[in-house]
Amino acid sequence: MTEDEARQLILETLKSKSKSKSKFYLKDFYAIVPDMKNREVKNLVNKMVMEGHLEYWSSGSTTLIGLKGMGKQHAEED
Amino acid sequence: MGKHKTPMLDELEKGPWPSFVSDIKQQVENGKHVLKEAPDDLLGVMELSYEDRVTHWKHGGIVGVFGYGGGIIGRYCDQPTNFPGVAHFHTVRVNQPSSKYYTTKFLGDLLDLWEKHGSGLTNMHGSTGDIVFLGTTTDHLEPLFFEMTHELNQDLGGSGSNLRTPECCLGKSRCQYACYDTQEVCHQLTNEYQDELHRPAFPYKFKFKFDGCPNGCVASIARSDMSVIGTWRDDIRIDQKAVAAYVNGEIKPNAGAHSGRDWGKFDIQKEVIALCPTNCMCYDGKTLEINNRECTRCMHCLNVMPQALRVGVDQGASVLFGAKAPILEGAQMSTLTVPFIPMEPPYDELKDLIEKVWDWWMEEGKNRERLGELIQRKSFQEFLRVLELDPDPRMVDEPRSNPYIFWKEEEVEGGWTRDIEAYRAKHQR
Numbered sequence: 172m173t174e175d176e177a178r179q180l181i182l183e184t185l186k187s188k189s190k191s192k193s194k195f196y197l198k199d200f201y202a203i204v205p206d207m208k209n210r211e212v213k214n215l216v217n218k219m220v221m222e223g224h225l226e227y228w229s230s231g232s233t234t235l236i237g238l239k240g241m242g243k244q245h246a247e248e249d
Numbered sequence: 250m251g252k253h254k255t256p257m258l259d260e261l262e263k264g265p266w267p268s269f270v271s272d273i274k275q276q277v278e279n280g281k282h283v284l285k286e287a288p289d290d291l292l293g294v295m296e297l298s299y300e301d302r303v304t305h306w307k308h309g310g311i312v313g314v315f316g317y318g319g320g321i322i323g324r325y326c327d328q329p330t331n332f333p334g335v336a337h338f339h340t341v342r343v344n345q346p347s348s349k350y351y352t353t354k355f356l357g358d359l360l361d362l363w364e365k366h367g368s369g370l371t372n373m374h375g376s377t378g379d380i381v382f383l384g385t386t387t388d389h390l391e392p393l394f395f396e397m398t399h400e401l402n403q404d405l406g407g408s409g410s411n412l413r414t415p416e417c418c419l420g421k422s423r424c425q426y427a428c429y430d431t432q433e434v435c436h437q438l439t440n441e442y443q444d445e446l447h448r449p450a451f452p453y454k455f456k457f458k459f460d461g462c463p464n465g466c467v468a469s470i471a472r473s474d475m476s477v478i479g480t481w482r483d484d485i486r487i488d489q490k491a492v493a494a495y496v497n498g499e500i501k502p503n504a505g506a507h508s509g510r511d512w513g514k515f516d517i518q519k520e521v522i523a524l525c526p527t528n529c530m531c532y533d534g535k536t537l538e539i540n541n542r543e544c545t546r547c548m549h550c551l552n553v554m555p556q557a558l559r560v561g562v563d564q565g566a567s568v569l570f571g572a573k574a575p576i577l578e579g580a581q582m583s584t585l586t587v588p589f590i591p592m593e594p595p596y597d598e599l600k601d602l603i604e605k606v607w608d609w610w611m612e613e614g615k616n617r618e619r620l621g622e623l624i625q626r627k628s629f630q631e632f633l634r635v636l637e638l639d640p641d642p643r644m645v646d647e648p649r650s651n652p653y654i655f656w657k658e659e660e661v662e663g664g665w666t667r668d669i670e671a672y673r674a675k676h677q678r
């Protein structure tokens with residue numbers, strides 16, 4: 172799988188789940204592209220954050236990742 | 250006077266200790282912070298929490314700065330209308346310099362920057378050692394980060410599922426007990442693992458801390474997933490003349506500490522020999538002897554007579570893994586894993602060990618599972634196998650609760666499915 176295909180697959184998978192879930196653990200991304208090495212997935216996820224496709228959400232102790240703009244913030248957060 | 254009445258918080262100013270309430274009020278009165286209402290509304294929302302007995306902070310959020318997935322913790326207030334000054338009140342973790350040495354100029358510059366971009370309130374220092382900036386809004390984050398990194402040459406620390414800001418004791422900068430250069434290794438590893446520090450990729454947090462000796466001034470054994478504690482392999486160096494000077498009262502024991510009352514004449518038998526936990530010392534009135542094979546490096550004798558006793562010269566560190574606070578399982582301290590590792594730059598052996606541990610934890614660890622919990626779940630034996638280390642009696646704390654000899658099937662003649670008939674022919678029931 173090329174990096175672009177992985178990128179596409181990640182975005183599609185997250186979009187299809189977006190009704191029920193907006194934040195994911197890094198491990199969930201490993202499962203989306205199982206034939207990529209974990210480290211490569213990690214680097215790709217970080218790249219997608221830099222590009223503005225994904226964003227980090229942090230509780231302070233744990234980090235989750237979601238589609239940019241999907242995780243609700245402050246006033247809208249329920 | 251602030252704009253909110255805070256009778257309960259005011260009570261906290263009455264005790265004998267300095268009060269954070271007074272500090273915040275001082276900032277309300279005299280601060281030059283850009284977020285004018287923040288300290289005042291912080292007092293207001295705290296008073297409300299004391300009344301309601303619930304927090305009014307929401308948990309977490311999407312904040313960060315360009316390229317980083319940690320270092321900033323989003324905090325939002327659930328009473329933004331009553332307390333607009335703290336509607337957004339994000340925390341910034343600033344990576345403290347090794348052993349927290351800085352010039353007053355640097356500190357002044359840092360605080361000026363913070364008043365320019367936040368509430369001016371700080372926590373010096375947070376539990377992991379960071380300089381903590383308390384309270385700013387999302388729009389201030391990028392300019393703050395840019396100026397901090399470009400003008401003050403100062404980086405953010407870790408938060409979230411990251412390597413957390415590494416921390417070290419004073420080490421060789423001031424302390425004769427230091428068995429390795431804690432500041433150097435802390436600095437080197439901070440640089441080496443920038444990616445792990447800023448880009449969350451772990452199942453949960455990971456901390457390393459560096460104590461130069463078993464006195465443990467940064468309490469690495471209790472507060473870090475990887476505790477590096479200085480030690481020595483040869484003998485404690487003894488200056489017999491100085492021992493005699495302690496015995497004769499010419500040198501004050503404990504470097505003059507505990508001098509608040511008169512403890513009477515120094516008694517080496519009672520205060521040193523009898524308190525050695527492994528009973529490995531003796532003093533016949535002339536010569537102090539130590540059976541170094543039995544010494545557990547508890548540091549007691551060295552702390553009492555620092556001018557007479559010095560740590561050995563064959564120095565390095567012990568590495569322990571798995572301390573954590575009680576979240577899933579109870580609190581636990583780190584477990585001795587590598588009895589001795591050399592600690593010379595470029596620290597290749599240590600880095601090799603760290604990377605093996607991370608690979609295993611990133612592969613096997615569940616979401617939000619600390620390394621110590623993974624070791625508990627998978628067993629210490631499995632951990633040793635992953636690290637390619639042989640079990641060693643020094644790793645065993647209590648033989649009956651953490652025995653370490655388990656056979657694998659391939660090590661047993663015939664495996665688990667040997668011919669029971671052939672066995673019974675020789676051994677009756």
Ligand code: HEM
Binds near residue numbers: 648649
């Ligand atoms: C090479 C031979 C043997 C090995 C390697 C071996 C090993 C062990 C080990 C590792 C333990 C657990 C110790 C602990 O958890 O504190 C143990 C316990 C014990 N073994 Fe053996 N053993 C051997 C032979 C024997 C024999 C021949 C007998 C009896 C005739 C025996 C009787 C016991 C007993 C009574 C216990 C104590 C169980 C308890 O108190 O919970 N062992 N052995």
Ligand code: HEM
């Ligand atoms: C040279 C021979 C022996 C030596 C050096 C020896 C040594 C020991 C030691 C040090 C313990 C204490 C272990 C502990 O506290 O955890 C022990 C316990 C024990 N020994 Fe021996 N032993 C010997 C022979 C035997 C023999 C021949 C038997 C039985 C036929 C035996 C049966 C036991 C049992 C049942 C215990 C366990 C007691 C308990 O768990 O409370 N030992 N032995």
Ligand code: SF4
Binds near residue numbers: 418425465466467
């Ligand atoms: S941990 Fe040991 S070496 Fe480090 S400052 Fe404390 S006493 Fe000194």
Ligand code: SF4
Binds near residue numbers: 528545546
């Ligand atoms: S360091 Fe502790 S165990 Fe070692 S000789 Fe001194 S008192 Fe005994």
